[in-house]
Amino acid sequence: MTADELDLNELHVDDELPLDEDVPQLVETSTKVPMTIVTGYLGSGKSTLLDYILKEQHGRRIAVIMNEFGDTSDIESKAISVQSDEALVEEWLELNNGCLCCSVRDTGLTAILNLMEKKGRFDQIVLETTGLADPAPIIQAFWNEPALNLDVSLDAVVSVVDAAGIEKQIQDPRPDGSYNEAQRQVATADVILLNKADLVTPADLERVEALLRTINSTALIHRTTRSAIDLSLLLDLNIYAAPSAPFRPETLAPFSQPDATDSCDGCATGKPHEHAPAAASSSSPHANDISSLTIPLPPSLPSVTGPTSALYALLSSLLWEGTLPGAPSSSSTPDAFDLLRTKGFVRTDDGREWVLQGVRDIFDFAQVPAEATAAARAGESESAGEGEGEKTVQPKVVLIGRGLADKEGVRARFVRALEEGVARERASLREQDEEESSGGEEDDEDEEMGE
Structure with missing residues (x-):
C-alpha cells in the first residue's frame, strides 16, 4: 500500500483501550x-x-x-x-x-x-x-x-x-x-x-x-x-x-575453606576434644602474633541485627571493646583482642542467608538473595566436584588479628557466649509471641461481648 492509498480515517486510537493493562512498566534500577x-x-x-x-x-x-x-x-x-x-x-x-x-x-x-x-x-x-x-x-x-x-x-x-x-x-x-x-x-x-x-x-x-x-x-x-x-x-x-x-562462586568461596591453622576435625567443628601441649615457639614475638581463627556457627540463628540479636551483641563486644564474655584461659591475662578483619556466613531461622564483613571496628550484614546462593553453589559444584558446593558453605565466623593465640579457648568462649545469648533471645521471642497471642484472644473476646 502506498502513501496515497492510505486512508487516514482508518488510523485512530481506541479510547476504550485499557492503558493500565498489559503495558510494561519502566523500573528504575540503581546500579553501582x-x-x-x-x-x-x-x-x-x-x-x-x-x-x-x-x-x-x-x-x-x-x-x-x-x-x-x-x-x-x-x-x-x-x-x-x-x-x-x-x-x-x-x-x-x-x-x-x-x-x-x-x-x-x-x-x-x-x-x-x-x-x-x-x-x-x-x-x-x-x-x-x-x-x-x-x-x-x-x-x-x-x-x-x-x-x-x-x-x-x-x-x-x-x-x-x-x-x-x-x-x-x-x-x-x-x-x-x-x-x-x-x-x-x-x-x-x-x-x-x-x-x-x-x-x-x-x-x-x-x-x-x-x-x-x-x-x-x-x-x-x-x-x-x-x-x-x-x-x-x-x-x-x-x-x-x-x-x-551478581553473586559468583568467589562471593561465597571465603566460607568454603577450613581454617588453615586448625589441626584436627574437632577444632573445625567445635566438638569436644583434647590437644597435646604445644611446643614452645622460637620465632620472633611479632612473627606469629597475628593469625586467623574460624568459629563454626549453629545451623541457624534467630537474627543478625537489632537490639535482641545475640550474634550482633557478641560481635559488638569483641570489635568495639576487645572483649569476650567468660574468663580467659589465664585469669591473670586480660583480653587483648585487636582485630583487623571479620568475615562470616550466617543463616537465620526465617531461611535467609547473610554475609558478614568487618574491617577494624566497623561490621555489617548483607542479605544474600536465595537465587544468588543457588547460582553461586552451582558454579562452585562445577569446580569442586559433584555435590561439593552445597556441603562446603557452612555458617561460620572468621576472625583475623591479634589475641587469637589460644584458639581453642577463644573459640570455646565465643561458642558458649553465643549459645547463651541465643537461648535468651529465643526465650524473649517466645514471650513476645505469647503476649501477642494472648492479646489477640482478648480482642476476640471483646468483640464477642460487643455482639
Missing part, C-alpha cells in the same frame, strides 16, 4: 560501579599488575586510579598535573584499550568524585593504594558510607605480595608493637597474588602460602609471575555482597 582496591608492599609487583590492566587488550573498560606510577613505562609522560584544593589529581587519560587512567596523591576520594562525572565510559574501577598505606581507612571510606552518596560498591581487596620477601616483611616488628604494613595488607585482603613465584623454589612457595593462610585463611591465593593473571579472578567477585552486583 564495582571498585577493586589493590594494595601491595613496595616492590611486590603491584605496578606491574596495573600496567597490565592499562595496556592489554582484555576487553574491559576499567578506570585505574594510581597512587604510584612505579615502573609503568609510557603512562607517566602523558599525564598533565591539575592542582585541586584537596589533592594533586592528574588529567584523566583515555587509553586505546578502553581504559581510563589517572594518578592521585591521596586516598583516591577526590579522583573517585571526579571520575563519577564520567560514568558510562567505564565498567569498573581499580584503586591503587600506596605501598605503605593502611588499607583499612580506605576500605571504610568506600564501603557502606551512605554519606558519600557515591555510585560505587566495594567489590574486593587485592594484595600483591613478593614471594621472596613477604616472610621477612611480615615478621618485621614495629617499635610501638603495632601491625606493620605487610601484616595489614595480607590480613585485609580478599585475594592475594603470590607474585614472583618463578624466583623461589616450590618448597618455598608452599611454606610462604602456608604462612599467608595462617594470617588470612579466607583469602583466595593465586601464584603469579610478573603479576600476569586472568582478570576474572580479580574483578567482579562481589566479596562484599553488594545487592546491586
Whole structure:
C-alpha cells in the first residue's frame, strides 16, 4: 500500500483501550560501579599488575586510579598535573584499550568524585593504594558510607605480595608493637597474588602460602609471575555482597575453606576434644602474633541485627571493646583482642542467608538473595566436584588479628557466649509471641461481648 492509498480515517486510537493493562512498566534500577582496591608492599609487583590492566587488550573498560606510577613505562609522560584544593589529581587519560587512567596523591576520594562525572565510559574501577598505606581507612571510606552518596560498591581487596620477601616483611616488628604494613595488607585482603613465584623454589612457595593462610585463611591465593593473571579472578567477585552486583562462586568461596591453622576435625567443628601441649615457639614475638581463627556457627540463628540479636551483641563486644564474655584461659591475662578483619556466613531461622564483613571496628550484614546462593553453589559444584558446593558453605565466623593465640579457648568462649545469648533471645521471642497471642484472644473476646 502506498502513501496515497492510505486512508487516514482508518488510523485512530481506541479510547476504550485499557492503558493500565498489559503495558510494561519502566523500573528504575540503581546500579553501582564495582571498585577493586589493590594494595601491595613496595616492590611486590603491584605496578606491574596495573600496567597490565592499562595496556592489554582484555576487553574491559576499567578506570585505574594510581597512587604510584612505579615502573609503568609510557603512562607517566602523558599525564598533565591539575592542582585541586584537596589533592594533586592528574588529567584523566583515555587509553586505546578502553581504559581510563589517572594518578592521585591521596586516598583516591577526590579522583573517585571526579571520575563519577564520567560514568558510562567505564565498567569498573581499580584503586591503587600506596605501598605503605593502611588499607583499612580506605576500605571504610568506600564501603557502606551512605554519606558519600557515591555510585560505587566495594567489590574486593587485592594484595600483591613478593614471594621472596613477604616472610621477612611480615615478621618485621614495629617499635610501638603495632601491625606493620605487610601484616595489614595480607590480613585485609580478599585475594592475594603470590607474585614472583618463578624466583623461589616450590618448597618455598608452599611454606610462604602456608604462612599467608595462617594470617588470612579466607583469602583466595593465586601464584603469579610478573603479576600476569586472568582478570576474572580479580574483578567482579562481589566479596562484599553488594545487592546491586551478581553473586559468583568467589562471593561465597571465603566460607568454603577450613581454617588453615586448625589441626584436627574437632577444632573445625567445635566438638569436644583434647590437644597435646604445644611446643614452645622460637620465632620472633611479632612473627606469629597475628593469625586467623574460624568459629563454626549453629545451623541457624534467630537474627543478625537489632537490639535482641545475640550474634550482633557478641560481635559488638569483641570489635568495639576487645572483649569476650567468660574468663580467659589465664585469669591473670586480660583480653587483648585487636582485630583487623571479620568475615562470616550466617543463616537465620526465617531461611535467609547473610554475609558478614568487618574491617577494624566497623561490621555489617548483607542479605544474600536465595537465587544468588543457588547460582553461586552451582558454579562452585562445577569446580569442586559433584555435590561439593552445597556441603562446603557452612555458617561460620572468621576472625583475623591479634589475641587469637589460644584458639581453642577463644573459640570455646565465643561458642558458649553465643549459645547463651541465643537461648535468651529465643526465650524473649517466645514471650513476645505469647503476649501477642494472648492479646489477640482478648480482642476476640471483646468483640464477642460487643455482639
